[in-house]
Amino acid sequence: MSLPETLAEVRDLSARYQSGKADAFDAFRNLVSLIFHATILSANGSVRLSFGPGRDLVLGGWRGPTDPLPLTNGTFLRVSMMPYREETEHGPRVKVRSSSYQYQLDADGEQPVFRFVLVYKLREAGSVDIDPGLGLLGSFFVTTYTAQIRVSGG
Amino acid sequence: MQTTTYEPLKLSRAQIVDQLEAGARRRLHMSAEEFVRAYRDGRLADAGRVADLLMLAHLLDERDPLFVAA
Numbered sequence: 001m002s003l004p005e006t007l008a009e010v011r012d013l014s015a016r017y018q019s020g021k022a023d024a025f026d027a028f029r030n031l032v033s034l035i036f037h038a039t040i041l042s043a044n045g046s047v048r049l050s051f052g053p054g055r056d057l058v059l060g061g062w063r064g065p066t067d068p069l070p071l072t073n074g075t076f077l078r079v080s081m082m083p084y085r086e087e088t089e090h091g092p093r094v095k096v097r098s099s100s101y102q103y104q105l106d107a108d109g110e111q112p113v114f115r116f117v118l119v120y121k122l123r124e125a126g127s128v129d130i131d132p133g134l135g136l137l138g139s140f141f142v143t144t145y146t147a148q149i150r151v152s153g154g
Numbered sequence: 155m156q157t158t159t160y161e162p163l164k165l166s167r168a169q170i171v172d173q174l175e176a177g178a179r180r181r182l183h184m185s186a187e188e189f190v191r192a193y194r195d196g197r198l199a200d201a202g203r204v205a206d207l208l209m210l211a212h213l214l215d216e217r218d219p220l221f222v223a224a
Contacts, residue, residue, distance in 0.1 A: 048160060051162060
Protein backbone atom coordinates (compact mmCIF):
# COMPACT_ATOMS: atom_id res chain seq x y z
CA MET A 1 0.00 0.00 0.00
CA SER A 2 1.44 3.37 -1.02
CA LEU A 3 1.68 6.27 1.43
CA PRO A 4 -1.25 8.18 -0.16
CA GLU A 5 -3.34 5.00 -0.04
CA THR A 6 -2.39 4.41 3.57
CA LEU A 7 -3.26 7.97 4.53
CA ALA A 8 -6.59 7.71 2.72
CA GLU A 9 -7.33 4.48 4.60
CA VAL A 10 -6.43 6.13 7.90
CA ARG A 11 -8.75 9.05 7.16
CA ASP A 12 -11.59 6.74 6.18
CA LEU A 13 -11.22 4.48 9.22
CA SER A 14 -10.90 7.51 11.52
CA ALA A 15 -14.10 9.02 10.16
CA ARG A 16 -15.93 5.69 10.50
CA TYR A 17 -14.91 5.02 14.08
CA GLN A 18 -15.53 8.61 15.13
CA SER A 19 -19.03 8.44 13.65
CA GLY A 20 -20.07 5.98 16.34
CA LYS A 21 -22.20 4.07 13.83
CA ALA A 22 -22.71 0.33 13.57
CA ASP A 23 -19.27 -0.45 12.14
CA ALA A 24 -17.43 2.01 14.40
CA PHE A 25 -15.80 -0.63 16.60
CA ASP A 26 -14.60 -2.61 13.58
CA ALA A 27 -13.21 0.61 12.09
CA PHE A 28 -11.43 1.36 15.37
CA ARG A 29 -9.88 -2.10 15.37
CA ASN A 30 -8.86 -1.79 11.73
CA LEU A 31 -7.30 1.62 12.32
CA VAL A 32 -5.21 0.32 15.23
CA SER A 33 -4.24 -2.70 13.16
CA LEU A 34 -3.23 -0.54 10.19
CA ILE A 35 -1.08 1.77 12.31
CA PHE A 36 0.56 -1.09 14.20
CA HIS A 37 1.29 -3.06 11.04
CA ALA A 38 2.76 0.02 9.37
CA THR A 39 5.10 0.55 12.30
CA ILE A 40 6.01 -2.11 14.86
CA LEU A 41 3.78 -5.16 14.52
CA SER A 42 5.14 -8.40 13.09
CA ALA A 43 3.46 -9.57 9.88
CA ASN A 44 2.06 -12.62 11.69
CA GLY A 45 0.55 -10.57 14.52
CA SER A 46 -2.85 -8.94 14.67
CA VAL A 47 -5.15 -7.12 17.05
CA ARG A 48 -8.67 -8.32 17.72
CA LEU A 49 -11.78 -7.24 19.56
CA SER A 50 -12.93 -9.62 22.28
CA PHE A 51 -16.33 -9.78 23.90
CA GLY A 52 -18.04 -11.97 26.44
CA PRO A 53 -21.27 -12.14 28.44
CA GLY A 54 -20.89 -8.54 29.66
CA ARG A 55 -21.41 -5.28 27.83
CA ASP A 56 -17.77 -4.29 27.40
CA LEU A 57 -15.39 -4.87 24.51
CA VAL A 58 -11.62 -5.13 24.76
CA LEU A 59 -9.17 -4.69 21.92
CA GLY A 60 -6.10 -6.83 22.46
CA GLY A 61 -4.19 -9.70 20.95
CA TRP A 62 -5.54 -12.30 18.56
CA ARG A 63 -6.35 -14.77 21.36
CA GLY A 64 -7.74 -12.19 23.75
CA PRO A 65 -6.86 -9.23 25.99
CA THR A 66 -3.92 -10.99 27.63
CA ASP A 67 -2.33 -12.21 24.39
CA PRO A 68 0.74 -10.06 23.57
CA LEU A 69 1.45 -8.79 20.08
CA PRO A 70 4.66 -10.00 18.40
CA LEU A 71 6.81 -7.12 17.17
CA THR A 72 9.16 -6.92 14.23
CA ASN A 73 12.26 -6.98 16.45
CA GLY A 74 11.29 -10.21 18.19
CA THR A 75 9.93 -8.59 21.34
CA PHE A 76 6.29 -8.15 22.39
CA LEU A 77 3.73 -5.49 23.19
CA ARG A 78 0.83 -6.36 25.44
CA VAL A 79 -2.02 -4.09 24.47
CA SER A 80 -5.47 -3.80 26.04
CA MET A 81 -7.91 -1.07 25.08
CA MET A 82 -11.50 -0.72 26.16
CA PRO A 83 -13.55 1.19 23.58
CA TYR A 84 -17.13 2.15 24.28
CA ARG A 85 -19.91 4.11 22.63
CA GLU A 86 -21.07 7.34 24.24
CA GLU A 87 -23.98 9.54 23.31
CA THR A 88 -22.91 13.16 22.87
CA GLU A 89 -24.63 16.32 21.72
CA HIS A 90 -23.16 15.58 18.29
CA GLY A 91 -24.48 12.02 18.20
CA PRO A 92 -22.90 8.71 19.20
CA ARG A 93 -19.12 8.63 19.50
CA VAL A 94 -16.64 5.82 20.12
CA LYS A 95 -14.23 6.61 22.93
CA VAL A 96 -11.70 4.62 24.91
CA ARG A 97 -12.29 4.20 28.63
CA SER A 98 -8.84 2.91 29.45
CA SER A 99 -5.86 1.36 27.77
CA SER A 100 -2.68 -0.40 28.81
CA TYR A 101 0.55 -1.03 26.91
CA GLN A 102 3.42 -3.12 28.20
CA TYR A 103 6.58 -3.52 26.16
CA GLN A 104 8.19 -6.81 27.11
CA LEU A 105 11.08 -8.95 25.93
CA ASP A 106 9.26 -12.28 26.20
CA ALA A 107 5.78 -13.57 25.40
CA ASP A 108 4.98 -14.43 29.02
CA GLY A 109 5.77 -10.94 30.27
CA GLU A 110 8.43 -12.16 32.70
CA GLN A 111 10.79 -9.51 31.32
CA PRO A 112 8.81 -6.25 31.12
CA VAL A 113 10.65 -3.14 29.95
CA PHE A 114 8.08 -0.42 30.51
CA ARG A 115 4.37 -0.01 30.96
CA PHE A 116 2.07 2.79 29.93
CA VAL A 117 -1.46 2.94 31.32
CA LEU A 118 -4.11 5.47 30.37
CA VAL A 119 -7.38 5.79 32.21
CA TYR A 120 -9.62 8.17 30.35
CA LYS A 121 -12.82 7.59 32.18
CA LEU A 122 -13.61 5.59 35.25
CA ARG A 123 -16.70 3.47 35.22
CA GLU A 124 -19.68 5.07 36.85
CA ALA A 125 -20.09 4.52 40.56
CA GLY A 126 -22.49 1.80 41.54
CA SER A 127 -21.34 -0.83 39.08
CA VAL A 128 -18.57 -3.34 39.46
CA ASP A 129 -15.45 -1.36 40.22
CA ILE A 130 -12.75 -3.36 38.51
CA ASP A 131 -11.49 -0.61 36.24
CA PRO A 132 -7.71 -0.32 36.32
CA GLY A 133 -8.27 3.16 37.62
CA LEU A 134 -7.64 4.46 41.08
CA GLY A 135 -5.73 1.39 42.05
CA LEU A 136 -3.16 2.22 39.40
CA LEU A 137 -2.24 5.54 40.87
CA GLY A 138 0.98 4.58 42.52
CA SER A 139 4.54 5.70 42.11
CA PHE A 140 4.10 8.12 39.25
CA PHE A 141 1.18 9.50 37.33
CA VAL A 142 0.10 12.60 35.54
CA THR A 143 -3.43 13.87 35.63
CA THR A 144 -4.80 15.95 32.80
CA TYR A 145 -8.28 17.24 32.16
CA THR A 146 -9.46 13.99 30.59
CA ALA A 147 -6.83 11.39 31.28
CA GLN A 148 -4.75 9.87 34.02
CA ILE A 149 -1.42 8.58 32.81
CA ARG A 150 1.02 6.32 34.52
CA VAL A 151 4.35 5.10 33.21
CA SER A 152 6.44 2.63 35.12
CA GLY A 153 9.63 0.72 34.52
CA GLY A 154 9.70 -3.06 34.44
CA MET B 155 -1.90 -5.90 6.05
CA GLN B 156 -4.55 -7.59 8.19
CA THR B 157 -6.94 -4.70 8.43
CA THR B 158 -10.17 -5.89 6.85
CA THR B 159 -10.75 -9.62 7.35
CA TYR B 160 -11.23 -10.86 10.87
CA GLU B 161 -13.86 -12.01 13.30
CA PRO B 162 -14.20 -10.63 16.82
CA LEU B 163 -13.33 -13.17 19.48
CA LYS B 164 -16.29 -14.38 21.50
CA LEU B 165 -15.28 -15.70 24.91
CA SER B 166 -17.65 -17.70 27.07
CA ARG B 167 -17.84 -17.15 30.81
CA ALA B 168 -15.96 -20.41 31.35
CA GLN B 169 -13.15 -19.34 29.02
CA ILE B 170 -12.82 -15.95 30.70
CA VAL B 171 -12.81 -17.41 34.20
CA ASP B 172 -10.30 -20.08 33.15
CA GLN B 173 -7.98 -17.41 31.73
CA LEU B 174 -8.38 -15.26 34.84
CA GLU B 175 -7.69 -18.25 37.07
CA ALA B 176 -4.59 -19.26 35.12
CA GLY B 177 -3.28 -15.70 34.81
CA ALA B 178 -3.86 -14.79 38.45
CA ARG B 179 -2.27 -18.01 39.70
CA ARG B 180 0.77 -17.73 37.42
CA ARG B 181 1.40 -14.02 37.91
CA LEU B 182 0.05 -13.30 41.38
CA HIS B 183 -0.14 -16.73 43.02
CA MET B 184 -3.81 -16.28 43.85
CA SER B 185 -7.16 -17.48 42.53
CA ALA B 186 -9.36 -15.42 40.20
CA GLU B 187 -11.72 -14.69 43.08
CA GLU B 188 -8.85 -13.61 45.32
CA PHE B 189 -7.52 -11.45 42.48
CA VAL B 190 -10.81 -9.60 42.01
CA ARG B 191 -11.25 -9.20 45.76
CA ALA B 192 -7.70 -7.90 46.20
CA TYR B 193 -8.18 -5.32 43.49
CA ARG B 194 -11.52 -4.15 44.83
CA ASP B 195 -10.02 -3.89 48.31
CA GLY B 196 -7.08 -1.87 46.98
CA ARG B 197 -4.58 -4.56 48.01
CA LEU B 198 -2.91 -5.06 44.62
CA ALA B 199 0.43 -3.32 44.95
CA ASP B 200 0.80 -2.67 41.21
CA ALA B 201 -2.49 -3.18 39.43
CA GLY B 202 -1.02 -1.87 36.17
CA ARG B 203 1.06 -5.04 35.99
CA VAL B 204 -2.15 -7.00 35.52
CA ALA B 205 -4.22 -4.39 33.66
CA ASP B 206 -4.82 -6.94 30.90
CA LEU B 207 -6.35 -9.35 33.41
CA LEU B 208 -8.55 -6.58 34.77
CA MET B 209 -9.78 -5.79 31.27
CA LEU B 210 -10.39 -9.48 30.67
CA ALA B 211 -12.55 -9.49 33.80
CA HIS B 212 -14.55 -6.65 32.27
CA LEU B 213 -15.84 -9.05 29.64
CA LEU B 214 -17.89 -10.81 32.31
CA ASP B 215 -21.35 -9.63 33.19
CA GLU B 216 -21.15 -7.23 36.10
CA ARG B 217 -23.54 -9.50 38.04
CA ASP B 218 -21.25 -12.47 37.53
CA PRO B 219 -20.91 -14.78 40.55
CA LEU B 220 -17.16 -14.12 40.55
CA PHE B 221 -17.80 -10.48 41.47
CA VAL B 222 -20.57 -11.34 43.88
CA ALA B 223 -18.28 -13.81 45.65
CA ALA B 224 -15.51 -11.23 45.77
